[in-house]
Amino acid sequence: MMEYSDFKFKKMQSQLQEYFDDYFSKEDFLFTLDCDIEDVWNLYLDSFPDEIKGIYHEKPWHDCQRCHLWFKTMANVVMIDDDYKIRTLFDFKTIPEYQDVFRALDEFLKTKRVENLFLHDKHSVGVFRSFAEYDGGFDENHHFYLDLPEKFYEDTENLASELGDALTQRQLFEDTLNLISPDAVDTVLELVHSNSLYRSIQWKDTLEGLKDVFEEFSQLDSNCDLNNWLWKKSANLPRNITHIKNTSMGTLLLDITGGMDLEQAVTNYEKITAPTNYQRPKAIYTAEMLEDAKSKIAELGYMDSLERRFAKLEDISINNVLFANRDVRTTLGEGIFDKLRKNVSRKVYNFDEVSEISLDEFITNVLPHAQEISLHMYPSLKNNFVSLIAPLNEDAPSMFQWDNPYSWTYENNITDSLMKERVKEMGGDVDVDLRFSIQWNDGEWDRNDLDAHSTEPDGNEIFFSRMKSKRTGGWLDVDIIHPEKGKTSVENIQYKHKENMIEGEYLFRVHQYTYRGGDNGFKAEIEFDDTIFSFDYPYKLSNKEYVDVAKVELKDGNFTLTSICDNKVHYLDHAVHWNVALGDFVPVSLICYSPNFWNDNEFGNKHIFFMLKDCINDTNPSGWFNEYLNNELRPHRKVMEAMSSMMRVEDTENQLSGVGFSLGKLGMNKITVKVKTNNIQRIWNVII
Known part of the structure; x- marks a missing residue:
């Protein structure tokens, strides 16, 4: 009976290792069940026929200490298949003597719940065989034993820590699914794709992975064991997804899920992640906000106002020009200048010394006499380069707080x-x-x-x-x-x-x-x-x-x-910027105020522009800025800001570009101009 039992056990042992190698070893992760191992061991012993159990007192064929130790380590180890069902180590066809025993173990274990990953501090579990002395001789006995792949090994020092981390990862993953909404993930992904968050590109793969998880989660069959799914997914997902709730991005997602205003949620995120001098490069908006803005723009008739181009001389009314060089006056109409010259006394200016005057004096006393003006282009004026922008459709209505459809953009604003x-x-x-x-x-x-x-x-x-x-x-x-x-x-x-x-x-x-x-x-x-x-x-x-x-x-x-x-x-x-030679005197085509002060308008800060001959803006400027927009469009400012930065301003011949100065703080700038009147030239330093 002894020899027969050991032969049968060896056959079962070989089948167990083969079954483990074919299925369990191919998994990236194995798991353990929450159960009392002693109950499993007792079930194993009690499931044998009575004639086998009755001889345990004589020879420990199955009630073996070495097998008992194997059960303590491996009996509750399972894999989770692609349908998220558990598969036990006893769920295979074996020899008849063990088939009913294994079926009982399998059915019992499948009533239990997965509680953690499986890791072991040795590369095998159990003792393959041992030798015992009987009646003066030695018998060879086989025991439960499995060889383990390297991926299930962890050294003793780290074993408890790794299992604790796995439990934490599983819990954080469940918290993420319960506390963060898929809509919040979609919203933040929109911001990432539009580069509207500080260093957001580093979160792109994580958020797209989380989006895929939410989609899979929403499609789970009602019969799917959620705990099994959570364990298998959390084990296979990277930590940046499972732990996202505890990151700065997680804070943003939680704030959006909780109903916080998007701008405020992003501000809170950037307080955590961005340095104090960071300025967000793009506006914050979502697809829903985009659709709302599109509907409002169409309702107000502003679709034709969105496409922009560089303004040109023909666009400017003579009433809004402070000075025009004589070679461009035919474009504007010279009548007003003839009238001005008749009504002022003429002076002869010397070119001997540079006098300093205020901007008001320059406009009142110098411009009415001037035939030609040139501006000395100090290198420091690079920050003052500016362009006037017009709608592509000349009949488009104004989107701005003033009654004309013109805007302006400084290079250093872009x-x-x-x-x-x-x-x-x-x-x-x-x-x-x-x-x-x-x-x-x-x-x-x-x-x-x-x-x-x-x-x-x-x-x-x-x-x-x-x-x-x-x-x-x-x-x-x-x-x-x-x-x-x-x-x-x-x-x-x-x-x-x-x-x-x-x-x-x-x-x-x-x-x-x-x-x-x-x-x-x-x-x-x-x-x-x-x-x-x-x-x-x-x-x-x-x-x-x-x-x-x-x-x-x-x-x-x-x-x-x-x-x-x-x-x-x-x-x-x-030395050349916007086709203008720095360090030289450059002819001024015309001088005017900013469009928000044309005609009878007085909105916001006043600027003065010196448009330069052959000055060409070679950047891609914004067609407008949010502070220009009228009250009807301000609720859609985020989308309008994004559209402005994305829509190209069309090139035009004879564009009105040059240098400009804000008049909000007079006395902050000094320019040098060369003025020609009746063939006499004089240089002025003008304090602006």
Whole structure:
């Protein structure tokens, strides 16, 4: 009987290992049931026929200590199949002597609930065989035993922690499904796709994965065991999905689910994630808000007002022009100027000295006599470049608070430089006294890890492992390690206040920390005193190679670009901006106030524009800004802001572009103009 039983057991043991290898070993995760193992063990023993149970007192064929220990570890281990039903270790066809026993175990275990993952601190469970002495000899006995794949192994020190983490992950996942709504996920995904959240692209895959989970959750069959589904899904999902409730993004999703205003919810999110100087690049709106705005715009008849172009001379009424150069007066009609000249006394102005006058004096006393005016283009005026914008359809109604359909846009309301804008989007501070920015990965995917460095006059170096200088306040506030495909990479070193800096030379350079295959080099910018110096290094950098870009000296409180260090670094001359030569006198085509002060309008802040001959706006400006909109459209300001940034302003010949100045704070600007009257020229410094 003994030999017969061991032979049968060996057959069953082999079938068990084969069954485990065919099914359980192919799973990424196994689970344990919440049950009393002693109940399982007793059921195992009690399920044998009486003739077998009756001999336990003589020989422990089945009531074996080694098998008992195996049961304590493995009897409640299950897999969860694709239909989210549990499959036990005893759910297979075996030899007749064990089939009824295993069926009883299987039926009992399937009434229990999954409670955790299965992990073990050894690569096998049980003892395959042992030898016992009987009647002066030795018998070979086989026991319950399984070889385990490496994926189910965890060392003893970490075992309890890993199982605790799995339980937490399962609970957080259930909380996420109960506390966050699918609509909130859809709303935030819209914001991510429109790049309306700070560094939101890092959440794209997570949110799309969570959206898929919600869709699957909503389609579960009513007979599906939810606990099994939660365990299998939570084990297989990445932690960024299962733990999202406890993240900044989770806070945003919970706020939206709870009914908080979208703008406020996003503001709360950005308080957690964004630096203090961050400005959101795009408006916050959803598909529902877009449809509401579209309906309102159509209802008010503003569809034709949305498409915009650059304004031209023919658009401007003579009544709204303060000055027009004589070569453009035929376009405007010269009658008013003839009348003005007859009614004023003529003076002969000298070109010997530069006199300083106020803007009011300039408009009242100089403009009526002027035949030609030229503006001296100081480099600092780059921030004042402006364009007048008109509707593509000349008959389109005004969307604005004033009665004409014209708007204006300053270049620095849209972008200072593309690199500078990208630094701002990444949370870098660009409102500083000195800035060094680098850019790469703006074409083919360049995965190199480039680093910006600044070596200060005392030898201290700012870079990724020493990001702040206590002595100077210098700070590497944007650091990219792994460039993303299709997304330009930037780094930024900034000095907020020059008074905190030490005098001497600052060396700015680029280090190829890790070469990963990109061979297109980098671009760089140094900015101080409202002037941007741009550089290009279009060459491959070897691993660990340094490129010295340029040196800037701080002396007596003033910055100077003293040298370009590497002869391969190309300095990009920005002496021409918007087709206008900086540093020269440029003819003024016309002078006018901003459209919100044309005719009898007086809305908001007043500006004065000096439109320059052949000045061409080569950016993609906004067609309007929200502060211009009338009260009917202001409830839809988020959608209107997004539309303005997305819709291209059409090019026109003889566009009205130049430089402009806000008149809200008089005395803040000084310009130099050359005025020609009756063939006599004089230069004025005008305080604006």
